[in-house]
Amino acid sequence: MSKTQQKIDFILELEKLKGVLRKTKPVGQERFENSAEHSWQTTLTAMILLDEADADIDVLKVLKMLLIHDVVEIDAGDVFVYDTSARAEIAEQEAAAAERIFGMLPQPMGDEMLALWHEFEGRQTPESKFAKAVDRVNPVIQNLTSDGQSWVENHISRDRVLAMNSEIEAASPELWAVLKARIEAFPFPEDQ
Amino acid sequence: MSKTQQKIDFILELEKLKGVLRKTKPVGQERFENSAEHSWQTTLTAMILLDEADADIDVLKVLKMLLIHDVVEIDAGDVFVYDTSARAEIAEQEAAAAERIFGMLPQPMGDEMLALWHEFEGRQTPESKFAKAVDRVNPVIQNLTSDGQSWVENHISRDRVLAMNSEIEAASPELWAVLKARIEAFPFPEDQ
Numbered sequence: 001m002s003k004t005q006q007k008i009d010f011i012l013e014l015e016k017l018k019g020v021l022r023k024t025k026p027v028g029q030e031r032f033e034n035s036a037e038h039s040w041q042t043t044l045t046a047m048i049l050l051d052e053a054d055a056d057i058d059v060l061k062v063l064k065m066l067l068i069h070d071v072v073e074i075d076a077g078d079v080f081v082y083d084t085s086a087r088a089e090i091a092e093q094e095a096a097a098a099e100r101i102f103g104m105l106p107q108p109m110g111d112e113m114l115a116l117w118h119e120f121e122g123r124q125t126p127e128s129k130f131a132k133a134v135d136r137v138n139p140v141i142q143n144l145t146s147d148g149q150s151w152v153e154n155h156i157s158r159d160r161v162l163a164m165n166s167e168i169e170a171a172s173p174e175l176w177a178v179l180k181a182r183i184e185a186f187p188f189p190e191d192q
Numbered sequence: 193m194s195k196t197q198q199k200i201d202f203i204l205e206l207e208k209l210k211g212v213l214r215k216t217k218p219v220g221q222e223r224f225e226n227s228a229e230h231s232w233q234t235t236l237t238a239m240i241l242l243d244e245a246d247a248d249i250d251v252l253k254v255l256k257m258l259l260i261h262d263v264v265e266i267d268a269g270d271v272f273v274y275d276t277s278a279r280a281e282i283a284e285q286e287a288a289a290a291e292r293i294f295g296m297l298p299q300p301m302g303d304e305m306l307a308l309w310h311e312f313e314g315r316q317t318p319e320s321k322f323a324k325a326v327d328r329v330n331p332v333i334q335n336l337t338s339d340g341q342s343w344v345e346n347h348i349s350r351d352r353v354l355a356m357n358s359e360i361e362a363a364s365p366e367l368w369a370v371l372k373a374r375i376e377a378f379p380f381p382e383d384q
Binding site: 002003004005007008010011012014015016017018019026027028029033034036037039040041043044045047048049051059060063064067068105109137138141142145172174175177178 | 194195196197199200202203204206207208209210211218219220221225226228229231232233235236237239240241243251252255256259260297301329330333334337364366367369370
């Protein structure tokens with residue numbers, strides 16, 4: 001198969017991420033968000049937060065990581081970030097998905113993308129720590145604006161929201177300070 | 193308003209692009225595609241085509257351009273690329289939308305994004321020519337896979353499809369050669 005055909009097949013494979021649904025809804029809409037539109041918003045969020053980050057972060061690497069970070073969900077589905085036991089179970093399935101999907105690309109591009117995805121999941125480098133932190137930002141802003149839609153529907157307590165999202169500080173201490181104060185002031189069902 | 197609050201407001205504004213519908217449907221789905229998921233797929237497509245491009249192209253600039261290229265549709269809506277008279281009419285509205293939406297960001301970031309958007313629309317630099325060409329790729333692949341869904345529904349002839357998309361050659365001559373041959377062989381309603 002030609003390299004061009006491999007790329008066409010990969011692009012077509014990406015179509016499927018538009019059908020993988022998350023637990024959050026776009027603000028103002030009744031439907032659930034899909035992982036493709038989430039990936040766009042998260043990558044663009046990284047772009048506007050990066051001026052606050054350490055100068056030694058490779059911006060291009062962060063954007064590439066976030067563009068591909070959810071592609072494995074084509075095979076493995078989206079698992080709610082608060083569902084920690086399911087998240088642990090899915091790890092192997094996601095790794096196999098990364099092999100299959102990035103393996104559709106010509107080499108060495110396929111291996112480069114696979115390495116980038118593993119780096120993201122490994123959370124050890126400045127870029128992956130930053131990208132993982134940014135991946136938490138949008139659901140928090142969505143929930144604070146939409147009466148805590150996915151938190152309430154899934155019975156997530158304030159303590160768990162705070163613990164899960166404190167990672168945002170790694171991307172932007174200023175942003176986390178604002179979001180933390182709002183989560184603390186947010187009327188969770190448990191307060192009643 | 194703090195810079196952090198400006199960024200939060202901008203991120204929330206982006207939610208609206210998830211509700212702007214295009215004329216194409218994701219392959220295998222009955223609903224229309226929105227401009228947020230299209231922006232993700234297009235940016236990722238640029239990422240995998242860029243190894244074929246001239247070495248003097250600034251990859252980071254291309255990815256940034258494509259991440260923001262459709263944000264103006266929040267105000268101006270999506271106008272079908274084949275609707276050339278409507279596209280001309282909408283240009284002023286899109287420019288005003290760019291001023292408003294990128295103006296929500298702290299400076300100098302807001303002005304930088306606005307300049308990037310104008311550079312994309314101006315189609316004069318290597319990066320904007322490449323990005324504009326990539327923006328044409330996915331609807332062609334979608335239509336070739338989905339019985340020409342948006343071409344047929346909107347009565348677009350083969351000649352117009354070929355003329356509109358020959359620009360893809362600027363991003364990848366190899367890809368355009370393959371797509372051109374498939375468009376030529378595609379059974380348009382006009383052939384019957």
